[in-house]
Amino acid sequence: MKSVCYYLCAGLFFGQMSVSAQSTDKDEHILVNDSMTIDLPAVFVKGERPLVKVSGGKLQYDIPNLVRNKPVDNAFDVIGELPGIRKEGDNITIIGAPATTILLNGRKSSMTVEQLVELLKSTSSSKVRRIDVMYSAPPRYGVRGGAIDVVMENDKNFRDILKGEVSLTGTQGHFFSPSGRVGLSYVGKSYSADVSYSASYGHGRQEEEMTAQPAVDGKSYDIRQQDWNNYSDLSHNIRGAFDFDLRNEDKLSFSYTGRFYNPNMISRRGALTDFVGIQKVETGLELKGGSDLHNARIGYAGHNGFDAGLDYTFYKNDDIQYLDNTFEKEDVQTIETFSRQQVHRGNFYINDSRKFEKEWVLDYGADASLSDTRNESDLSIDDTEAAEGTFRLRQKDYSLGGFVGFSKQFGENISLKASFSLQYYKASVDSAGKKKILWEQVSPFPQLTFTYKVIPTGMFVLSISSDKSYPSYWMTTPNTYYMNVYSSVIGNPDLKPQLSYSFQLNYILKSKYVFGLFANILPDKIQQMTYQRHDELRAVFQTINMDIYNMYGMVAVLPFKVGGFMSSRLTLMGCAIHNKGTLYDISFERKKLFGRAELTNTFFLTAKRDFSLELSGYCISPVIQGLYDIERIHNVSAGLVWTFAKDKMRLTVRGNDLFEGSSPVTRVDEQGQRSRMKLWQDTRNVTVVFRYSFGGYKEKERKEVDASRFGTGI
Numbered sequence: 001m002k003s004v005c006y007y008l009c010a011g012l013f014f015g016q017m018s019v020s021a022q023s024t025d026k027d028e029h030i031l032v033n034d035s036m037t038i039d040l041p042a043v044f045v046k047g048e049r050p051l052v053k054v055s056g057g058k059l060q061y062d063i064p065n066l067v068r069n070k071p072v073d074n075a076f077d078v079i080g081e082l083p084g085i086r087k088e089g090d091n092i093t094i095i096g097a098p099a100t101t102i103l104l105n106g107r108k109s110s111m112t113v114e115q116l117v118e119l120l121k122s123t124s125s126s127k128v129r130r131i132d133v134m135y136s137a138p139p140r141y142g143v144r145g146g147a148i149d150v151v152m153e154n155d156k157n158f159r160d161i162l163k164g165e166v167s168l169t170g171t172q173g174h175f176f177s178p179s180g181r182v183g184l185s186y187v188g189k190s191y192s193a194d195v196s197y198s199a200s201y202g203h204g205r206q207e208e209e210m211t212a213q214p215a216v217d218g219k220s221y222d223i224r225q226q227d228w229n230n231y232s233d234l235s236h237n238i239r240g241a242f243d244f245d246l247r248n249e250d251k252l253s254f255s256y257t258g259r260f261y262n263p264n265m266i267s268r269r270g271a272l273t274d275f276v277g278i279q280k281v282e283t284g285l286e287l288k289g290g291s292d293l294h295n296a297r298i299g300y301a302g303h304n305g306f307d308a309g310l311d312y313t314f315y316k317n318d319d320i321q322y323l324d325n326t327f328e329k330e331d332v333q334t335i336e337t338f339s340r341q342q343v344h345r346g347n348f349y350i351n352d353s354r355k356f357e358k359e360w361v362l363d364y365g366a367d368a369s370l371s372d373t374r375n376e377s378d379l380s381i382d383d384t385e386a387a388e389g390t391f392r393l394r395q396k397d398y399s400l401g402g403f404v405g406f407s408k409q410f411g412e413n414i415s416l417k418a419s420f421s422l423q424y425y426k427a428s429v430d431s432a433g434k435k436k437i438l439w440e441q442v443s444p445f446p447q448l449t450f451t452y453k454v455i456p457t458g459m460f461v462l463s464i465s466s467d468k469s470y471p472s473y474w475m476t477t478p479n480t481y482y483m484n485v486y487s488s489v490i491g492n493p494d495l496k497p498q499l500s501y502s503f504q505l506n507y508i509l510k511s512k513y514v515f516g517l518f519a520n521i522l523p524d525k526i527q528q529m530t531y532q533r534h535d536e537l538r539a540v541f542q543t544i545n546m547d548i549y550n551m552y553g554m555v556a557v558l559p560f561k562v563g564g565f566m567s568s569r570l571t572l573m574g575c576a577i578h579n580k581g582t583l584y585d586i587s588f589e590r591k592k593l594f595g596r597a598e599l600t601n602t603f604f605l606t607a608k609r610d611f612s613l614e615l616s617g618y619c620i621s622p623v624i625q626g627l628y629d630i631e632r633i634h635n636v637s638a639g640l641v642w643t644f645a646k647d648k649m650r651l652t653v654r655g656n657d658l659f660e661g662s663s664p665v666t667r668v669d670e671q672g673q674r675s676r677m678k679l680w681q682d683t684r685n686v687t688v689v690f691r692y693s694f695g696g697y698k699e700k701e702r703k704e705v706d707a708s709r710f711g712t713g714i
Contacts, residue, residue, distance in 0.1 A: 054451060054461065054508070058149075059133040067125055070602065071614050071639025071654045073167065073689040075128050075150060076120035082131060083557060083569055085148065090117045095555055095573070097135055097146025098500040098520040099469060104150050106141060120150070121200075124165055124181070126693060127152055135504045136447050136465035139403035139421045140351045140365055144445050145467035145502060162186055165693045173685035175203035175230075190245045196237070203232045204682040212486075212539065212675040214532035221537060222276040223486060229269045234262040249303040256296050263290025263318065271484035275537065279328045283484040289319035289339075305353025305363075315343040325485045335482050337389065338378040341474065345371035359409045363419065366402040373397070373473045379480060389480035394430045395438075395473055399423065405447070413453040421445040423468075429476075429493075438476060439497060443468055457510045469498040471526055475543055487530075489541045496545050498526045514557040525549035529626045531584050532673050539675070546581035546626065548589075564604070571598040579626055586627070586671050594623040610643045627668050634661035650691045657683040 053060050061082055072078050079102070080087030085094060094100045102116055130151040137147035164184040171177045181198035208227040213220060241255040271283040297311035318340050325333040351365035372394070379389030405419025423445065427438040450462040479491040499522065506516040525546040532539050553575035561567050573596045580589040598618035605611045617636040622629065639654035663679045 053511075054459065061131045061133070063125075063128045063131055070612075071641045071652050072125050073169070073650070073652050073691055074121045074125055075123040076117055078125045078128050079120070079131065079148060079150070082133065082148075083559075083571070085133070092117075092148065094133060094135065094146040094148065095516070095518065095553075097504070097518075098502050098522050098551075099467060100146045100148060101137070101143045102148050102150065103137075103141060103143065105152055106149055121179075124167055124183070124691065126165065126691075127183075134449075135461075135463035135502070136449050138363065138405060138417065138447065139419050139445070140353075140363055140405075142349060142367065143467075144421065144447065145465045145500060163694070165691065167689065167691040169687065169689045171685050171687045173682040174205040175232075175682075177202050177204065192243045194239075194241045196239045198237045199235070201232070201234050203230075205230050206682060207680040209678040209680075210675065212532065214534075214537065214539070214674075215672055216534060216537055221278075223537070224274040224276060225271060225484070225486060227269070227271045227484065229267065231267040233265050233267075236260045236262075251301045253299045253301070254297070257293070258295075259291075259293040261290045261292075263288065265290075269483070273484060273486050281328070281485040282326045283323065284326075285321065285323045285483075287319065287321045289317065291315070291317040305355075306351070308348075308350040310348050311346070313343070313345045313347075315341070315345075317341045321481075323482055323484075333485075334382055336378075336380045337481065338376075339479070340374075340376040342374045343371060343473070344373075345369065361407045363405045363407070364403065367399075368401075369397070369399045371395075371397045375473060375477050377477070377479050386480075388478075391431065391478055393477055395476075396428050396430075398426045415451045417449045419447045421447070425468075425470075425497075427470075438493075443499075459508045461504075461506045461508065463502070463504045465502045467500045467502075469500070469526065471495045471497070471543065475526075486537065487539045487541065492543050495526065495543060496524050498545070499523045512559055514555070516555045518551075518553050518555075520551045522549040523547075525581075527581075527626050529583055529628070530668065530673075530675065531586070532675065534585075542583075544581065544583055546579060548578055548580035550578040552576045566601060566603050568599065568601045571596075573597075577624060579624060581626065583627065586673060588627060588670055590624050592622075592624040594621045596620045612641050614639045614641075627670050627673065629667040629669070631665040631667070633664055634659070636661070648693055650689075652687075652689040652691075654687045654689075656685050656687065660684045 132149040179200035183196035185194040238258040269285040299309035321337040323335040349367040401423035403421035407417040600616040
């Protein structure tokens, strides 16, 4: 909870294809005989398959070739290898995009970000066929703004064959965390079935060192605090998908996704807080809780551009926290928190596409959703109910939207894709019979993607998009969560949705070098910050809407090679950021210039390229985030990949964050608010992965679940 969110950027890179021939004697000939043997005595051809192409405003990456010799073994790490993507920890962003949504096979997931990340981590990299990067996603995808579409393989060339894959992973950080997965699929003449199961045990540690100098009733205090958190969880994933081929190449699909967290796993936290010159307080905390997610989906995809779908999601989450504050005078304060959330949500969408003369394409569609969420919390301090964290709320959300758009190819050099969406959204809360409208509004969303090939080797890509993001269901509750005797997290029932407007202009030279400009305007940016109260010795973390959150930047991506044994990519980025807002009685306006440099190198250690080494690193200069000043961040990682047994087996060894430079130091020094926090996160680790494939297994494409607003956030 006591973490600092920061927004940073990465680069964009395109693959290369080159063919060259050399002959020293114009009288020499190339002869092809009946056995198709080609004799090239003085001619040689050197080729490299393109890793990306631009199609319909999308950057389509050929994943099997991109990660062939990379130390990646799951779908989440594959996304991090894309030159247009920045991956830091579990955060994925596209350069120039204010927000990034991960799609699976063309549709938005109903899972939370954390759940989707874990799902991708449990999915083999060999199952990813292609990834499309969109700076401005068309509305038929069910999202707006930047999006990454992970396309799973659906190989029907092999029929009546059982295929599968088994993978075992061990990660050694502060503790050891094992995981495993198995998947089976069968493809028939007109149907297919795919089932998979994965289990993951995560065990880690996080530490924080905090100092603060608050002023209460005009008197200054000095506070020193050491926090630690040993966390563990055991999760199970079950997935099943069934597809049926109908006439005219139409397809009917059914799927089920189940995700379960063991409720008996206990995470322990602790803190030692020194109110200098006053007393010391020791905090012990135990937290346990489980969650279940069930999703059933049915979809129909027609051969003529028509598609429709309906899904239902049920989510349940229960958390129990026991906290003891032991004071030097042997006084003990006990705090108990019971938090519960239950969500029922249904979604429906229908899209259609029509082609006209002269390559005009018209897209249109509509979607609707309804959710019913119950949030409950019981907070007691010293066995006495505390009103500040006790509530019963029922929230209902309604959404209805539609869009119309078109695309057109003008000759060989110009293409245009544009759309206009309109969405009605209403959210209401019922608490003890008293109803309140959180928000009710109609919002327009324009979108445009324009490509122009100025020369055979140079192309401009322009993207303009807009979007709206909503706070999670739990953020808008009046909850209070105590982390220790000094710090707590509180909700904000007055949170508003966050708007975003994005502009990106990239120039792609020789399908290889990229130079880009971008601008992001985010009114009502949703951001968590810390505030030192003036009436008591207490710091609160609360999520607010900022007035201004603007970012402008430029990027250059420069790939290069050294002989045939080394492939590298250098990404350089510079940004200007402008933040303005109000946190309680603190009004701030801050500006900052910052930059990022990243270098990735792959060394091929054998002629067959079945043994390779990757060495990568990045550095980010100091940056701001609201009231926070974030000091320099750096990361150096390395990995080895060995493929053997005719590519059926693969062993990967990877060392992450070797010098522990990715844990930030944050400071606040603004209008009497003074604090410093050093985070130590369990990011330095060694991961070993063994993967065995049989039957040429390729996982089938499937739709995912959207639960982005679920969870109590504890």
